[in-house]
Amino acid sequence: MVTFTLNGKERTFDGDPDTPLLWVIRDLEKLTGTKYGCGVAQCGACTVHLDGMPRRSCITPIAMIDGSDVVTIEGISGKEAEAVQTAWAGLDVPQCGYCQSGQIMSAVALLQMLPKPTDDEIDGAMTGNLCRCATYHRIRAAIHNAANSMEG
Amino acid sequence: MTVHDITTTRRTFLAGAGLVIGVAIAPKFLSAAPTGVPAGGAADLKPMNAFVKIGTDDTVTVLSKHIEFGQGPFTGLATLVAEELDADWSQMRAVHSPTDNKIYANLAFGLQGTGGSSSIANAYEQMRKAGATARAMLVAAAAQEWSVPAAEITVEKGRIKHTGSGKESGFGAFADKAARQTAPAEPKLKDPKDFVLIGTDLPKLDTREKINGAAIFTLDIMPDGLLTAVVAHPKHFGAVVNSFDDTDARKVMGVVDIRQIPQGIAVYGENTFAALKARDALRIEWDLSKAETRSSAELAAEYIRHFEKPGLEATNNGDVAQAFQQPGLQTVEAQIIFPFLAHAPMEPLDAVFIKAADGSVDIYNGAQFPGFDQQVAAKILSLDETKVRVNTQLAGGSFGRKAQFGSPYMQEAASVYAAIGGDRPLKHMWTREDDIQGGFYRPMYAHKMRGAIDAKGQITAWEQIIVGQSIMAKADLDSTSVEGASNLPYRIPNLKVTSHNVTLPIPPLWWRSVGHTHTGFAVETFVDELLARVGRDPVEGRLALLDATSRHAGVLRKAAEMSDWGATLTEGRARGVAMVESFGSFVAQVAEVSVGPDGAPRVHKVWCAVDCGVAVNPNIIKAQMEGGIGYGLGAVLFDAVTLGKGGQIMQSNFHDYRSIRINEMPDVSVEIIRSAEKPTGVGEPGVPPIGPAVANAWRKLTDAPVRQLPIVSIMSS
Missing domain, CATH: 1.10.150.120 ([2Fe-2S]-binding domain)
Incomplete structure (x- = not known):
């Protein structure tokens, strides 16, 4: 079970731990502003903020972000x-x-x-x-x- | 891709469809509500005609018959409507129209479709009429309600006014009554001198939703119960599945099913990752017996052999053979090899299928020729065409990739959907690897050029031979192979252009600016070499070969003036110029280049002059020139899809199919020639001149003409 915050809300995920953060955000959380473009961190279309730093969500396994704070285009502010x-x-x-x-x-x-x-x-x-x-x-x-x- | 090419080619694919030409506005009852995901507009929208709906909330929604993938038709078509409707820009909205090859036909093609930089050109009068019709209906409704003569009513910035009675209203209050008025047969259009919106930099209608993540593309459609499917494709063109083992793939968490389809092995997952992971776990044996097994180098060697054989004649003016035999000539020869190019739009191909309760199917996709998608899907799904609704979505680029006769992509997507029965909604998506290795490339071409210069320094003869695939699968001359060369703009008394069609299992396609991607490069680098040979200045020498009053000369002079051509440059820099007419628009570019620290061309600045007739939205025209320059520059510097030994496709993703990045993008200045000519397109014409402009500067810097593209890979090989 992975627990993280997504745009300020606590979320959990208990599927395949290899699943890239990108597909969790899109397929499960239905936040579609974050895009798939290459799947290999070459294009940046999937960029989110992970604990305040830009991160390519397509190569970030969900298991790696336990306890982290994820912000997508839908959640940016400031x-x-x-x-x-x-x-x-x-x-x-x-x-x-x-x-x-x-x-x-x-x-x-x-x-x-x-x-x-x-x-x-x-x-x-x-x-x-x-x-x-x-x-x-x-x-x-x-x-x-x-x-x-x-x-x- | 000319209008003629489209209309002749489409007949092959659309037997029996009547050619719809003219600017008739379809009756309003034919304008079915779009069933797709709405991109704007309010709930209660009253149709004035097939293109314009007025909301009770004062919004005006334009139904765009052209797909919006960044080139700007939502804004452009809405501008045309708003101009004649006297609407305020803030009330304008745009959505994709439903699919209908007659009502929503591209008037240049005779069927619904976007391409050939034709959206504004074909719809210029049609959309203005749609706006003028709606305006007349609003005025008639107001005249009735206020009991005043229609002629005394004025409309300005979305307000309907009658000065005598002091009455005033927005559009919304009359939307319903206006929709019930009879449309005037021939509404009066404005004199261009009275335009208030056309020609101004109106903000784009689709910007807001594209900067906050709200814009919905096909990949973003997520109905409940969605299955996601990907297909395992071969790494060789023409290969088919011999056998496959899906034991491990079926063990992947979330896999629903695996089926063989004509295009490969389809993997269905409860989510995207399950489908991708299972696809990786498939073991497939491919049958290569009919596959292309030659390498790009072997293909190039075969292409070159065609130079010695008689070709298909495109142009034959004067007597080239005799001209080359004159005494005292200098001759110049060049042979240029162009690689296969993938379009690589940011959003790979995708489609969503949703079955309705009555068994009909809604398809959501970035449909560039939606009528073809509808026909192909209906056939594969064994449904009547009326039971298949293609709902065009915003697409993450195309550059030609989605403009396909016979919709090969939809054949695959619909086969994937059909193979699993279709009860659950399904999304079929290509990955970047599928995209880069999926064919439908800008074909590989070989050009041979020969020029003769007489003792007085005049270019007397020009011979050009072009070898490559026919994009339109022709046995005879394919105009898209020779466009830009066969109609060489320069005055040369003896001109011969021929072509050879090569057949390969690698499917070809038009790529942003089609034939001009290679002819523009070949012509503009070769004329530059000929002029250099006799010591002529590239700008002055070209102008001497053009009519002074031509639009070609106009953009060339403008680009030279913008760049202060002839000015002293920073040491280590050189400038190149090129001018190409494509799709009826004229573009000249000057590029300032140096040798970068990595030995590759570093393009610092590009000056661009464009003449596209009436400039409907100068901001979009400038954006398309900037983008065209970046797209074209990336291709000439870095891009090639190559086949290695045995025919295997060597590139797979953006790490080896390089794309231009922000640090490689030059500063760009664009100026638009003021013109009263009918508007022509800008999506493609910014692309062709940048390659030769950079190559011409590169030749000055290095003394080495560019004979093979891309420029960077030759240096590294």
């Missing part, structure tokens, strides 16, 4: 999340939108650690998040806008 989502809307960043939950989870985690990231720091934090629509140009601009908005 000034960084607000700033990021406002900036994303302001630039109409998403195209197909499928990767964007993961992009936003990575961007929020970045701003929580580095409130004013440089381009190189953005590259470092966001390189693991693929976008086949290549919205990268606007992702970078939106992160800068979000950082600037938090200063004021």
